[in-house]
Amino acid sequence: MTRLQFRVLYQQFLFRTVDLELLSASAQGDSVKLLGQLAALLAFLSLMIAMVGIAVGGGKLPTAQRLAMSWGMEHFLLSTTMLVVGLFAVLSWESMFPDRRDVLVLAPLPIHAATLFLAKVAAVATTLSLTVAAFHGFAGLIWPLVLHPPDSGWLGVIRSFAGYWITMLSAGTFVLCCLLCVQGLAALLPRQQFLRASSMLQLAAFCLLLGVYFLQPSMLTPEALTAPQNQWQLAWLPSYWFLGLFQILNGSPHSALNPLAWRAIVGLAIAVFGAGVAFVLSYLRTLRKIIEQPDITPGARGGPWLPRFGNSPITALVQFNIRTLVRSRQHRLILSFFWGLAFTVVILYIKTPLVQKTLLNAASTNPWRQVNAPLLVCSIVMMWFAVIGTRVVFAMPTELRANWIFRVTNLNSLSDYLKSVRRSLFSLAVVPVWMIWATVLLWLWPWQQAARHLIVLGLLGTILVEFCLHGFHKLPFTCSYLPGKANVYYLFFGYVTLAVPLLNRAAVLERDSLLSSYLYTLVLFALSIGAIGARWRTMTLAQSEGTELRFEELEAPAILQLGLYRD
Amino acid sequence: MLELRNVRKSFRGIVAVENVSFLARAGEVTGYLGPNGSGKSTTMKMITGLIEMTSGTILFEGEPIHRDLIAYKQRMGYVPEEPHLYAHLSGLEYLVMVGQLRNLPSTPTAERIDGLLRLLSLHGDRHVPISAYSKGMRQKVLLIAALLHNPELILLDEPFSGLDVSSALVLRSLIQELAARGKVVLFSSHELETVERVCSRIVILHHGRVVADDSIERLRTLMKLPTLEKIFSQLAVEQDTAMISREIADLIQA
Numbered sequence: 001m002t003r004l005q006f007r008v009l010y011q012q013f014l015f016r017t018v019d020l021e022l023l024s025a026s027a028q029g030d031s032v033k034l035l036g037q038l039a040a041l042l043a044f045l046s047l048m049i050a051m052v053g054i055a056v057g058g059g060k061l062p063t064a065q066r067l068a069m070s071w072g073m074e075h076f077l078l079s080t081t082m083l084v085v086g087l088f089a090v091l092s093w094e095s096m097f098p099d100r101r102d103v104l105v106l107a108p109l110p111i112h113a114a115t116l117f118l119a120k121v122a123a124v125a126t127t128l129s130l131t132v133a134a135f136h137g138f139a140g141l142i143w144p145l146v147l148h149p150p151d152s153g154w155l156g157v158i159r160s161f162a163g164y165w166i167t168m169l170s171a172g173t174f175v176l177c178c179l180l181c182v183q184g185l186a187a188l189l190p191r192q193q194f195l196r197a198s199s200m201l202q203l204a205a206f207c208l209l210l211g212v213y214f215l216q217p218s219m220l221t222p223e224a225l226t227a228p229q230n231q232w233q234l235a236w237l238p239s240y241w242f243l244g245l246f247q248i249l250n251g252s253p254h255s256a257l258n259p260l261a262w263r264a265i266v267g268l269a270i271a272v273f274g275a276g277v278a279f280v281l282s283y284l285r286t287l288r289k290i291i292e293q294p295d296i297t298p299g300a301r302g303g304p305w306l307p308r309f310g311n312s313p314i315t316a317l318v319q320f321n322i323r324t325l326v327r328s329r330q331h332r333l334i335l336s337f338f339w340g341l342a343f344t345v346v347i348l349y350i351k352t353p354l355v356q357k358t359l360l361n362a363a364s365t366n367p368w369r370q371v372n373a374p375l376l377v378c379s380i381v382m383m384w385f386a387v388i389g390t391r392v393v394f395a396m397p398t399e400l401r402a403n404w405i406f407r408v409t410n411l412n413s414l415s416d417y418l419k420s421v422r423r424s425l426f427s428l429a430v431v432p433v434w435m436i437w438a439t440v441l442l443w444l445w446p447w448q449q450a451a452r453h454l455i456v457l458g459l460l461g462t463i464l465v466e467f468c469l470h471g472f473h474k475l476p477f478t479c480s481y482l483p484g485k486a487n488v489y490y491l492f493f494g495y496v497t498l499a500v501p502l503l504n505r506a507a508v509l510e511r512d513s514l515l516s517s518y519l520y521t522l523v524l525f526a527l528s529i530g531a532i533g534a535r536w537r538t539m540t541l542a543q544s545e546g547t548e549l550r551f552e553e554l555e556a557p558a559i560l561q562l563g564l565y566r567d
Numbered sequence: 568m569l570e571l572r573n574v575r576k577s578f579r580g581i582v583a584v585e586n587v588s589f590l591a592r593a594g595e596v597t598g599y600l601g602p603n604g605s606g607k608s609t610t611m612k613m614i615t616g617l618i619e620m621t622s623g624t625i626l627f628e629g630e631p632i633h634r635d636l637i638a639y640k641q642r643m644g645y646v647p648e649e650p651h652l653y654a655h656l657s658g659l660e661y662l663v664m665v666g667q668l669r670n671l672p673s674t675p676t677a678e679r680i681d682g683l684l685r686l687l688s689l690h691g692d693r694h695v696p697i698s699a700y701s702k703g704m705r706q707k708v709l710l711i712a713a714l715l716h717n718p719e720l721i722l723l724d725e726p727f728s729g730l731d732v733s734s735a736l737v738l739r740s741l742i743q744e745l746a747a748r749g750k751v752v753l754f755s756s757h758e759l760e761t762v763e764r765v766c767s768r769i770v771i772l773h774h775g776r777v778v779a780d781d782s783i784e785r786l787r788t789l790m791k792l793p794t795l796e797k798i799f800s801q802l803a804v805e806q807d808t809a810m811i812s813r814e815i816a817d818l819i820q821a
Contacts, residue, residue, distance in 0.1 A: 316667030319660075320653070327655040401651040405712070407617055408645055409668035411637045 005115050006122075009106075013123035016095050042084065042134035049077070050138035053146050070147050071220045074246055077143065078171050079213055079239040081135060085172035086209040088131050089179045090333070093202050096124060096180060097187060097282050117283045124176070132172045140164060149252040156251060163249030170268055171242040177271035179205055184278020188285070199329045203336055210340045212237070214348065225256035234260060241267060309423045313412050317420035318427060321476045324398055325428060331393045331477075338389025345385070346378045354504070371449045371514050373507040379437045379453070380503060383430070383461050390429040391468035394421070394476035403478040403551055410549060414542045417475060417549055422465055424476060430461035449514045456510060459527040466534030471541065474550045481553060568592050569614070569720055569751050574623035576609055582775055583609045587623070589770045589780045591753045593719075596746045598766035598783075599755040602803050606775040607755045608648050611724045614753070615645045627720060627751075641669070644718035646726045648755075650705035654698035658689055658708050661697060665712045676715065683711045687734065702729030710738070720751045727758060739765055763795040773803040 015035075056069060089096070098106075098116065106116060140161075148160030182205065186197045216237055219230050225240075234240050244260030247253050253261075309318035325331050349355060355374045359367040368375065397403070434457060441450035513519035541547065569591040576584040584606040591597035601607045612618045614625055616636050625632045632639045653661060659680065666676040684690040687707045697705060706729050713721065723742070727735050742765050746752045756762050762769065763783060771779040779786060779802050783795055792798050800808075 312667040312670050312673065316664045320656075320664055323656060323660065324653075398655070399651065399653050401649070402653050404617060404647060404651060405653075405665060406668070408615055408640060408643075409665065411640055411668070411670065 009119035039134045046138040050142040053142035082175045083213045086175045167246040177275035181274035214344045222256045314420045321424040342382045342385030373511045376507040386429040386433045387464040398477045425465045462531045469538045570626040572624040584775045595767040596752040598762040598769040601772035605772040643720045644713035645722045646709045646713045648724040659693040723754045778802045
């Protein structure tokens with residue numbers, strides 16, 4: 001009986017790994033599709049990395065270059081594995097430990113806590129293994145061949161394979177266990193405080209993972225790894241520890257990396273032990289607490305005041321959108337992902353040699369204090385990510401079955417509803433970014449130039465908002481969501497990759513225009529025409545015949561299938 | 568007056584409601600009864616305009632509701648079967664939002680919400696997120712949201728679900744009071760005793776078809792049965808309930 005219980009629970013926990021609340025009720029059946037998409041994305045990345053391995057492996061490199069290349073690649077693979085596993089753990093935060101639903105459903109059943117515990121641990125371990133396997137499916141076949149020590153023969157290749165997979169799994173396990181430890185410690189708090197802390201911790205973990213991945217310094221030479229001034233940084237960068245471990249397992253240890261390898265082993269042991277303790281405490285202590293304590297503490301005061309945004313229905317909708325975004329953990333997390341990406345793109349852009357050269361060549365002693373293209377690009381990139389991110393979050397529903405109230409009170413025209421979405425996008429994306437940049441630019445630049453760019457930024461924000469409203473004939477958070485639509489995001493990232501270099505050119509043009517009234521008038525005129533045109537296009541589409549507010553992403557088919565098939 | 572004429576609804580070829588016709592008059596409470604899956608909630612959703620009928624007509628005050636659905640929705644209040652609400656909002660925030668969506672004037676609506684919250688014993692919890700509300704508290708929020716705009720047509724789908732005894736008694740009286748003030752009240756419930764006390768007229772649905780449409784008194788006389796429960800059992804319960812219960816007991820003992 002216990003074995004059967006374990007199997008059933010294991011299957012349930014495994015398929016609930018991803019937070020399915022993000023999906024609509026009608027799309028929940030597509031959880032397998034969503035997981036398949038994620039696996040396919042990871043496998044695609046793996047294939048790309050494997051192809052680089054084939055290209056590099058075929059070439060003959062001098063020893064020093066080969067060492068730099070192999071350390072660089074190993075470090076990239078390790079830190080990316082840690083990032084992928086970390087992000088997966090953050091996204092499946094709720095399903096790592098038993099939640100209220102688990103307890104309410106399973107507690108009345110005659111199931112031992114140990115069975116529950118083991119099923120949960122097995123599901124988490126499987127998730128980790130599958131994530132690592134999907135990401136290294138192709139790369140893990142090619143790179144061990146490239147990275148094995150020269151002249152080590154077949155035994156060396158086999159050792160390289162084993163070392164590769166053990167290190168990648170260990171690195172993933174380390175990140176996962178660290179996050180489990182943090183969550184387990186937080187679970188010792190009273191339930192309500194845990195829920196509050198949980199969303200903050202999730203966000204902090206998310207920022208930490210992205211920040212470390214993109215901003216960690218490169219120390220991939222024996223000199224950099226042994227330099228005394230770098231030792232304290234290395235002590236806090238686990239990707240370097242596992243680089244050392246890989247070199248030892250691979251059969252090519254280096255004196256500079258050996259202390260790091262030991263750090264990896266000790267760190268992994270502590271993390272696994274900590275996660276184990278967190279799980280045991282959770283099952284011994286938290287299970288009862290979940291039932292005894294309500295999820296949310298009753299409040300005694302009113303909610304925060306929000307201004308009016310137009311007539312009553314528009315105000316209701318904008319306030320609903322703001323409250324939902326502020327209070328929904330899942331939506332906040334996805335939006336913070338976009339903000340995180342914006343900061344990452346901005347930092348990476350500033351670190352490019354081209355920008356560094358531009359800043360060095362600046363006439364002033366402090367290049368940021370004069371009108372410069374990099375700062376213009378940064379503000380536009382942040383506006384872009386904030387608006388698109390908010391639009392993506394708007395498409396994801398919350399409490400989908402509660403949308404009946406909007407259907408029953410659907411008393412206004414589509415253009416009124418569009419107004420509410422437009423004002424929501426402005427309130428949640430355009431205005432915050434604009435205000436941040438107003439503060440920065442008015443502090444750094446002469447006010448005339450700063451004001452001129454702020455007008456341009458506002459117009460760009462308006463154009464972006466109208467672009468996002470194109471075909472968006474639904475209310476934020478109320479329409480069902482289909483995972484397949486995520487293809488749009490891949491396209492979006494493609495656009496960003498292409499757009500940033502183009503943006504640099506445009507920013508140079510704008511920088512020149514900020515110093516010339518004639519050119520600035522032309523730029524302003526072009527942008528105003530763009531904004532008016534985009535607005536006209538959105539409104540025309542909304543007013544066209546047959547266009548109505550949608551609550552289902554998938555339209556009802558015009559022709560029904562009877563499903564009569566011959567076997 | 569609400570009138571349904573030959574209303575039919577099918578989902579992918581499966582008929583949920585077939586040729587349903589009945590009248591619900593102003594000033595009386597019409598009970599809408601039927602076993603699980605008989606099509607009650609489907610009919611209710613068609614009357615609210617949430618789902619479209621396959622064929623037939625629904626008229627309110629002689630006008631097809633789809634001729635001007637927006638104007639119709641302004642005159643209609645609806646308590647759905649399931650208390651689906653936005654749990655991240657507080658009770659007060661939710662009700663203010665509904666008032667704004669219905670374009671009601673802000674100050675009188677705020678006063679009305681405040682009064683209704685006090686009368687239904689929710690005032691102390693008005694700032695608490697709905698996620699922390701009990702089922703009965705959620706039901707009260709739904710009821711206030713349905714009555715906030717003083718609708719002429721009130722559709723109540725299982726409104727007593729989760730309510731405590733005193734709130735249920737208040738609601739029972741309220742339904743009669745609203746009907747007495749000239750509202751059209753269509754009331755669907757499985758609690759036959761309450762229906763018998765509250766409704767002047769009933770419509771019984773079985774397998775998506777109307778099998779009875781008359782006053783309770785007349786049905787009692789015509790069918791020579793003493794209670795609504797007996798009438799309902801005869802018209803809409805096909806199974807021998809005593810035999811089924813015996814079989815269940817036998818099965819779990821086997």
